[in-house]
Amino acid sequence: MIRTLRLKYLLTYLWIFSISLAGLAQEIPTDPAIIKEGESLFKANCQTCHRVHQKLVGPALADVYNRAPSIDWIKAFIRNSAAVIASGDEYAVKLYNEYNKTQMTAFTGLKDDQIMAILAYIKDETIKGPPQAQPQPGPAGQQVTTGVPESYLNVILIGLVVILVLLVIILGFLISALKRLIDQKPLSEEDRELVHSTVTLSTVVRSKGFLFIVVFFATTLAVKAVINGLYSIGIQKGYAPKQPIAFSHKLHAGAYEIDCKYCHTGVLKGKSATIPSINICMNCHSQVKTESPQIQKLWAAADWQPETKTYGPNQQPIEWVRIHNLPDLAYFNHAQHVVVGGIECQTCHGPVEEMEVVQQYSLLTMGWCIDCHRKTDVNAKGNAYYDKLVELHSKQSKQPMKVEDIGGLECAKCHY
Numbered sequence: 001m002i003r004t005l006r007l008k009y010l011l012t013y014l015w016i017f018s019i020s021l022a023g024l025a026q027e028i029p030t031d032p033a034i035i036k037e038g039e040s041l042f043k044a045n046c047q048t049c050h051r052v053h054q055k056l057v058g059p060a061l062a063d064v065y066n067r068a069p070s071i072d073w074i075k076a077f078i079r080n081s082a083a084v085i086a087s088g089d090e091y092a093v094k095l096y097n098e099y100n101k102t103q104m105t106a107f108t109g110l111k112d113d114q115i116m117a118i119l120a121y122i123k124d125e126t127i128k129g130p131p132q133a134q135p136q137p138g139p140a141g142q143q144v145t146t147g148v149p150e151s152y153l154n155v156i157l158i159g160l161v162v163i164l165v166l167l168v169i170i171l172g173f174l175i176s177a178l179k180r181l182i183d184q185k186p187l188s189e190e191d192r193e194l195v196h197s198t199v200t201l202s203t204v205v206r207s208k209g210f211l212f213i214v215v216f217f218a219t220t221l222a223v224k225a226v227i228n229g230l231y232s233i234g235i236q237k238g239y240a241p242k243q244p245i246a247f248s249h250k251l252h253a254g255a256y257e258i259d260c261k262y263c264h265t266g267v268l269k270g271k272s273a274t275i276p277s278i279n280i281c282m283n284c285h286s287q288v289k290t291e292s293p294q295i296q297k298l299w300a301a302a303d304w305q306p307e308t309k310t311y312g313p314n315q316q317p318i319e320w321v322r323i324h325n326l327p328d329l330a331y332f333n334h335a336q337h338v339v340v341g342g343i344e345c346q347t348c349h350g351p352v353e354e355m356e357v358v359q360q361y362s363l364l365t366m367g368w369c370i371d372c373h374r375k376t377d378v379n380a381k382g383n384a385y386y387d388k389l390v391e392l393h394s395k396q397s398k399q400p401m402k403v404e405d406i407g408g409l410e411c412a413k414c415h416y
């Protein structure tokens with residue numbers, strides 16, 4: 001009896017010992033350079049579905065290296081989760097069911113030390129703890145008003161009212177001073193009556209001052225209306241139409257940091273940035289926030305059958321209202337500006353990641369295009385195509401090569 005107990009203890013010791021050995025061999029690195037590498041790997045491959053401290057499409061990964069069966073298990077799962085699940089692994093199957101049978105992407109190409117780098121980043125973030133001030137997404141569907149900002153107009157109106165009140169007070173002082181002056185002089189009975197006549201409603205309404213105030217307010221309101229009108233005629237800046245589904249960039253691109261290019265795939269390829277198809281939304285929304293009426297609209301458009309997890313035959317595209325629109329005579333190419341020119345979306349579209357409803361940020365006039373082509377240096381670094389041009393240019397001028405120097409002001413470049 002005692003012997004078997006001893007044996008049991010011995011085996012347990014051996015077991016713990018071997019586990020800590022395995023643990024030693026698989027120590028998660030703490031070198032800052034590796035953590036940095038892990039961060040960029042995480043952002044490039046995992047960020048669309050995972051956060052460290054927050055459940056997204058997949059689980060929050062904080063502490064996963066302690067929770068999952070082993071580091072080797074994590075490696076196998078990342079490389080091919082489907083295989084681990086198919087093998088009947090209890091932990092994997094439970095997780096898979098918990099996440100509504102969402103398949104994680106297989107990362108067959110990730111090497112051992114790359115996965116260890118990602119884990120190093122996750123561990124570093126786990127130790128740091130969740131960030132304090134999470135950006136709070138505002139209420140969806142909030143409208144952005146066009147025209148002169150309401151707050152400015154209110155300030156102007158309040159200022160005018162204050163000036164009017166001051167005028168009335170000063171007038172009051174003047175009247176009483178004048179009365180005192182007149183009283184010192186001998187006056188006829190008639191004049192005295194006039195001076196001391198009481199103010200009645202009808203005298204006020206008939207007075208010039210009243211007329212002035214009425215005319216003044218009427219003109220102010222008319223001017224406000226005209227200014228508002230001017231701001232929205234022709235010029236489309238600030239245009240923010242109501243969309244069929246209350247999609248928020250502030251939430252998706254801001255709070256959840258989804259890359260613009262994940263949805264606007266066209267920017268890398270050509271002219272149009274493209275609006276994402278329903279399939280891209282459904283990558284997440286077949287599981288995320290499914291109870292929301294807005295997501296139900298998305299499901300209806302996709303004809304999504306939640307029971308069978310398939311799309312039905314009656315799909316209709318969502319009719320997003322187009323915001324930016326150049327006239328047909330002008331040619332603009334996204335890839336040229338974003339990929340070749342290296343210009344950030346925000347330079348032309350403003351802080352979209354803060355917008356609940358997207359609005360047109362730039363004027364999009366010919367003057368706007370030309371102005372930037374005059375000012376902006378060509379991004380020629382690492383682009384062999386430009387080497388000759390740069391060489392030619394630097395012979396003629398000391399200034400860096402601008403877009404205008406490569407023909408950015410030629411009519412035919414922008415007009416068919």
Ligand code: HEC
Binds near residue numbers: 068
């Ligand atoms: C397409 C979305 C998606 C991407 C991209 C993705 N994952 Fe996952 N991941 C999931 C889902 C969903 C689960 C939950 C298990 C399941 O449903 O298969 C999961 C589970 C995991 C788990 C197990 C978590 C636990 O609680 O034990 C780890 C570890 C993991 N992912 C790591 C990664 C890493 C590292 C990357 C990037 C290289 C990555 N994932 C990219 C969706 C994704």
Ligand code: HEC
Binds near residue numbers: 243262322353357
């Ligand atoms: C999750 C997907 C998604 C992401 C991420 C995303 N967008 Fe969008 N974007 C959309 C959808 C859907 C629309 C059309 C509905 C709307 O206007 O809100 C749109 C519309 C736009 C428009 C207006 C298009 C028009 O009609 O003229 C611009 C500009 C834009 N996005 C820029 C960006 C930028 C810049 C980013 C990154 C900071 C970004 N988007 C990230 C899905 C996305």
Ligand code: HEC
Binds near residue numbers: 057140245276292
């Ligand atoms: C990478 C994942 C992802 C993609 C892709 C994505 N979303 Fe979302 N979406 C989310 C998350 C996460 C939330 C916030 C859920 C929450 O509040 O709990 C959300 C919230 C929403 C909401 C708000 C729902 C509500 O009632 O609060 C709408 C509407 C929405 N998404 C529409 C879209 C549309 C349309 C697309 C495609 C253009 C899209 N989403 C693509 C992850 C995604």
Ligand code: HEC
Binds near residue numbers: 345347
């Ligand atoms: C140099 C300025 C500039 C940059 C940089 C830029 N855009 Fe645009 N964007 C425009 C103009 C101009 C239009 C209107 C194009 C038209 O009507 O043909 C537009 C239109 C759009 C549209 C509307 C629909 C479409 O398919 O054209 C979307 C969406 C969009 N941009 C997203 C983006 C995203 C995302 C990025 C960054 C990856 C980006 N843009 C970078 C100037 C820019």
Ligand code: HEC
Binds near residue numbers: 331336368403406414
């Ligand atoms: C934020 C600055 C910026 C704005 C705004 C801008 N561009 Fe450009 N554009 C560039 C840069 C930088 C390049 C050079 C890209 C490259 O290296 O090829 C370029 C190149 C071009 C080219 C190719 C020129 C050539 O000689 O190859 C065309 C065409 C063009 N832009 C059209 C437009 C139009 C149309 C608009 C307005 C709707 C516009 N751009 C607005 C910065 C801008």
Ligand code: HEC
Binds near residue numbers: 366408
């Ligand atoms: C960098 C790009 C670019 C260049 C270079 C350029 N344009 Fe334009 N042009 C535009 C854009 C964009 C518009 C549309 C602006 C709008 O809708 O307000 C436009 C509009 C116009 C219009 C007005 C059309 C209308 O219907 O109102 C005329 C005319 C015009 N361009 C002529 C020219 C001539 C002539 C040249 C050469 C000297 C030239 N453009 C060079 C981008 C360019």
